[in-house]
Amino acid sequence: MTPLLLAPLGLAALAALIVPLLIHLRRRTEEVPVDFAALRWLDALPRPRSKLRFDEWLLLALRLLLIALLALLLAQPAVLGWEGEEPRILAAPGVDPAAARAVAGPDADLRWIAPGFPALDGTAPPAPAQVSSLIRQFDAELPSGAPLTILVPPVLRGVDAKPLRLTRKITWRIVDGGKPAADAAPPESPALAVRYASEADAPVRYFRAAAAAWSNAPRFEAQSGSDLPARQTVLVWLVPGPVPQTVTEWVSNGGTALLGEGAEIAMPAATTALWRDQTGNTLVEGAPLGAGRVMRFTRTLEPAAMPELLEPDFAERLRELVSAPAPPPARAVSATFAPTAGAAPYPLPPRELSSWLGVLIAFVFLAERLLATRSRRFAA
Secondary structure, eight states, rough: OOOESOOGGGGGGGGGGGGHHHHHEEEOOOOOOOOGGGGGGGGOOOOOOOOOOSSSSSHEEEHHHHHHHHHHTTTTTEEEEOOOOOOOOETTTSOOOHHHHHHHHSSSOOOESTTOOOOSSSOOOOTHHHHHHHHHHHHSSSSSOOOEEEEOSSSEEEEOOOOOOSSOOEEEEOOOOOOOOOOOOOOOOEEEEEOOTOOTTTHHHHHHHHHHHHOOSEEEEEESSSOOOTTTSSSEOOEEEEEEHHHHHHHHTOOEEOTTEEEEOOOTTTTTEEEETTTOEEEEEEEETEEEEEESSSSSSSSTGGGGGGSSSHHHHHOOOOOOOOOOOEEEEEEGGOOOOOOOOOOOEEOOOOHHHHHHHHHHHHHHHHHOOOGGGOOO
């Protein structure tokens, strides 16, 4: 271990050591002369030269020690290299705890890959969404010479798309026996709420057909007017003219709106092309608006102006357009996801000793108070 001071200027407080020295010099025990009759016939002797003398050495030493410790506390003492280099073993959620303990041994330091890296017990934690990040964190916080073993199930969940590259060569072991987690349910098809102008419902049939293609029980409703649906529903606004402020606020609060070509709205500055035809012309443009998204067709919704309405992939393209971005893949075959070594090591943070020093200061202060207030010190 290497001791160091994080704030060495705090040692300037050592100048306060002069204070208890001055106090003990000024308040030392005084000798009061007592005259008696026989002394009057003796000649006065020369007064000896006064000496620098301290009384109550133990109390003075405690006070000096207390000030020195306070100065050291201000300097923030710490040590580097306090971590041991004994082997560590991590187990990913999905690994059977009994199988992991059998592989690691009864005395091994075995921990889950979970926030805080809890010790292995009988219950496995749920698979976190950041297994890759937790592995990188644990590797970065280990001393360079500490061996690391990671036990994983055949399919590892909670990983990101970036390959694992660690600071050391590790042992990557696949452990069977855990109960495989159930696959996530497929995403639900979008719900559409179409709002159109009276006697202008011709485009509605294209969206109704798309919703029917997405699911056997389509979530679709259409009506004329300006009633707004629930925020989880995609609003298809086909009413020409200025878009009401209520619609803009609905989108800004987290809604998704797809506007017809005749809708008049100030599109955000970040608007980009979201759907192009075969020649590269924009069919739909859009951008984030507040916490939601706003999109707009650039052509009239009729086959003569937009032949894509009759294409077989119209329903699929529309679903990609209005659906929330899909989350990235979060699982991988463990045999192909083994980490590689070669990442630059991270400097380990020093371990501060302030808490331990604070306890020592408290004990010294208590001893100083007991010694300073003892009864016989004031005995006449």
